[in-house]
Amino acid sequence: MARGDGAVVPSVDLTHVNLDAFARDVDALHADLMADLGPRDIAHLKRMRRWSHACSLLGYGTAWIAPNPLSMFLISIGSVSAWITMHHVSHRGYDKVPGMPKQLTSRVYAQGWRRYIDWFDWMLPEAWAHEHNHLHHPHTGQEADPDLVERNAFFLREARIPKPFKWVALLLGMMTWRFAYYVPNTIRELHRARRRRAGNPDGASPEETFRQLYDVKNPEGRAQWQALLDPRTPEGA
Template sequence: MRSKYAKYENINKEQLQVDIEKIKESIGTVTQEDFNHLLKLERWGRSSTFSGYFIIFIISLLEITSYALGSFSFWTLALLAATLLGVGNVSRWANVAHPILHGAYDRVPNVPKRYTKAGFAKKGSRRYLDWLDWINPEAWIYEHNIMHHYHLGEDTDPDNVENNLQWLIRSKTPMWARYLFVYAFAGTWKLTYYAPNTLKILENKKRRKLKMPQATSYDWSPFKRNGAILWKEYILPYFCVRFVLIPFLFIPLGLEAVFNAFIITLIAEYIANLHSFLVIVPNHSAEDIYRFDTPHKSQGEFYLRQIMGSVNYTTGTNIIDFSHGWLNYQIEHHLFPNLPLSQYQKIQPLMKELCAKHNLEYRQENVFKRMKMSVELMVGKTKLLKVESI
């Protein structure tokens, strides 16, 4: 299938740059309508979260009354609550924090500072009110916005899945155990991967300025400097609020209510990890995705790499896009990272036409199919396509 498309070295990168920048110019300025769209998505996510906690309240209320829930009814409601909490969790990251921290709404006239890159989830109360997660916002901005977006598919891309799992791919671990590891990892990856990795990348930025050796891993020990930062600024704030403070708000309904809230919150965390893993990891990891040995040499080549190194999922309606965290427009996002989410639906047809003009493959497939392909890469059954800079 790939043979019918133009080869990397044969693409007219200068003309590609011209055509993409014409699309960029046609987008226009960010408007209040774009910002209202973000606010709608924010309400959807918040509503999902509050609905989850409301169901926990109902479960706990029924448990202390004469009406006793049966085991099946209890777990049906508990799983519904956990799913709603998980969806709200992913939405807060993907549909709200992600575009805001790219500066997508900075140019909206009179936009509140808390919806700008400079004000969203900053230290203090805004960290807790805007986006409290295992990930420190400052570290994620540098890891994602800079290192990932501007080094896509290179060895210096911190989210290069093939590189990150070389220890597993090259090991003598049985294939069944590799699959088991990947599935287990998917349920914890925000804590076990994103929290320490974003901190490591931020630390290495500081080390480069001081001309110090780069850190290759991060220390989890709370008794060492870096480990203490990880626990104090990343793990403990989220853990204490999500798994201690919020469950204890149910104490008026009894200790059983607190325990129910804690267990359902744990399940919700697992669901949020699986959901985010599903919509994030396959964007740049499969046997038909390219990796690059050297940095890009021109803006046109940079644009080309964003197309050849990314894949979209099913797109269309706000509901479909919300469920994917708007990460189903990954090609458009990597070309225009600071674009409001509402604009991606509008420019997608233009990007498809552009790819057809340049005989470039515009990859777009079901997210579950892409996840299967990503898992095959992660366990070492397949490899990324390799291209050297021309």
């Protein structure tokens, strides 16, 4: 099977798999895991949140002293662990845990003003949740996956520039990918889904979305940035 970037993905023969037996095994595993849910899961989630907040507070609280690797490490751990927690909660991994506080379930976590204490990242939580849960996971590694690295990096591979410049571009991308890639891409996919449901499909290309988001003269671009920074707005609520 060929992809849009010209790469060939080998097919896998699954005809020898007993699908009925596989389904029974999956159902049995699901039942065992559901029966094991309880107070330990609540305690674990709360403990991870405490560690995440502690790392962030200590990192930012010591960063003013002088540039130092310890503060950088703590800020990084706090940021990444908050994202990991958001990932699991957003996937509704804790929604059915008996006794789980409502604010730690997918419908409330990081929504509205809770962004400030749950996951105050560059990304709009509902935009990332839509892009990641409904587009990336159902189509991982396929053409419909918006995070298909091979396709998204195609322009860099084909660029007629010296390889050292490509390494510089890659390094800049590594340092800014949440801001430079995930922000416009997740907002674009959320808006496309909303317009499609409203009967007004969005034909904007990724390039047009990037230009719109970073153009301060564009009213819709300004509204999107306001939503990213202010949960009180309709988009951020």
